[in-house]
Amino acid sequence: MGIHSWIQEYTERDWQTTTNGTVRFALIGLGWWTVDVAIPAIESSTLCETTVLVSGSKEKAERIADEHDIEHGLTYDEYHDGAATEAYDAVYIGTPNAYHFEHVKSAARFDKAALCEKPLEATAERAQRLVEAAEDADIPLMTAYRMQVDPAVRCARELIEDGFIGEPTHVYGNNSQSILEMIPDPDQWRLDPDVTGYGTSVMDLGIYTINTARFLLRRDPVAATAYMTSEHDGFEAVPDERAAFTLTFEGGVPLVSTASQNTQGDTQLKITGTEGQIDLDPAFHGKVILSLNRDDIHIDIENTSYSGDDEMEAVFDYFADRVLSGEEIYPDGHHALVDMETIHAIHEAAETGSSVDI
Structure with missing residues (x-):
């Protein structure tokens, strides 16, 4: 096959293994990336839904939840205490680096899959502890390398x-x-x-x-x-x-x-x-x-049909695809x-x- 024909036939979602099912997300950390990029990406996705928002501010979590018709707005303390665990299947962690470990640790305790922003943590030593917490609980863990x-x-x-x-x-x-x-x-x-x-x-x-x-x-x-x-x-x-x-x-x-x-x-x-x-x-x-x-x-x-914003939609769908199908996650x-x-x-x-x- 010639290079031009190969490129024309290239499949964008060559990684997709399923089109059935929905993974419900709790989004942890409501900075601009989560609000302006992650929430719209999930709204456009085929396998994902946002059901919980988590922030340091209860008012902020509930306000943004109301704006996007999302069921639950929680504080970090409420998340760590196990509030609304029946409402989500996985967490997306978009907080600053040094807080990733504590949020994955709680996700592991609640048996929830974890999609964590890069870099995985603030130091290699803390990242190692994060990975061990996920492995000990046998939860899917992925880093969001878009x-x-x-x-x-x-x-x-x-x-x-x-x-x-x-x-x-x-x-x-x-x-x-x-x-x-x-x-x-x-x-x-x-x-x-x-x-x-x-x-x-x-x-x-x-x-x-x-x-x-x-x-x-x-x-x-x-x-x-x-x-x-x-x-x-x-x-x-x-x-x-x-x-x-x-x-x-x-x-x-x-x-x-x-x-x-x-x-x-x-x-x-x-x-x-x-x-x-x-x-x-x-x-x-x-x-x-x-x-x-x-x-x-x-x-x-x-x-021309694909923009930078589409990368995050694909990140969420790739992760959900792996959670639903049990297939191996490459950027684990x-x-x-x-x-x-x-x-x-x-x-x-x-x-x-x-x-x-x-």
């Missing part, structure tokens, strides 16, 4: 597996934005190391490059080097206003990446091989554009632990100025 369900990324993955670029030789990635323009508050949680974890740019942005490269190559990093600096007053509590790091993947494939929370927005991921190249640009925010280059093949693919807790260990190694490498094994 790039893994994006059709362009999945198409790139299959092309790499089929040998379109030959043997992968190196990877370049970048993810940057201006967090203080997006959220003009220097006291926000992403700039608080007690809540965000190791830092801000690699934890929140660099993780996209790391995890998407892992997904595309089906290889894990084994060593890291890094440089970080923070110059702006708003970033004085975190080490990585700007970060550059290299990873060595299994098989000797190097990745070079940059990330910053205080610069012009830009996202790119480029995989180069012995015979060709695949470029995602933009890669991580909004509509992904896939560029293929090999010999006389030069194709730019933009899926152990998968996410590799990213946490990698980020830990990147920060250690920046502190020591040395290469760190992962």
Whole structure:
């Protein structure tokens, strides 16, 4: 089959195994992402329903629940005490990083499946405890890596597996934005190391490059080097206003990446091989554009029917599909632990100025 025919026949939801059933969600943490993205994504989904909202503010939970015709609005304490457990089957955790473990621990106690935002926790050690809590209770646990369900990324993955670029030789990635323009508050949680974890740019942005490269190559990093600096007053509590790091993947494939929370927005991921190249640009925010280059093949693919918001709808449906069918979850807790260990190694490498094994 020619490359053009292959792409035309590519199935967006190649992961779907069932169209029957509904998973009822309790959404924990009502920040802008949950309210503006997660709630509409579930409303548009085919296998999901929101039945419970959980917030630090009872008034906020009940107000947003009323606005979206959702049955229950709870406080965190009420959630942890087991209120309304009969009304939901799974939890979506969209709180700041350092609170993920406590919410998964309660989900495990109530025998509820857990879909947790990335990064999995604030540190690798806390993430390990989170995974163990889910395993001990035998509940499904997934990390919400939305790039893994994006059709362009999945198409790139299959092309790499089929040998379109030959043997992968190196990877370049970048993810940057201006967090203080997006959220003009220097006291926000992403700039608080007690809540965000190791830092801000690699934890929140660099993780996209790391995890998407892992997904595309089906290889894990084994060593890291890094440089970080923070110059702006708003970033004085975190080490990585700007970060550059290299990873060595299994098989000797190097990745070079940059990330910053205080610069012009830009996202790119480029995989180069012995015979060709695949470029995602933009890669991580909004509509992904896939560029293929090999010999006389030069194709730019933009899926006009698919937007960045559709990624979260697919994340929820993918998770629900796995919960309903019992099929294996690819980005499970152990998968996410590799990213946490990698980020830990990147920060250690920046502190020591040395290469760190992962």
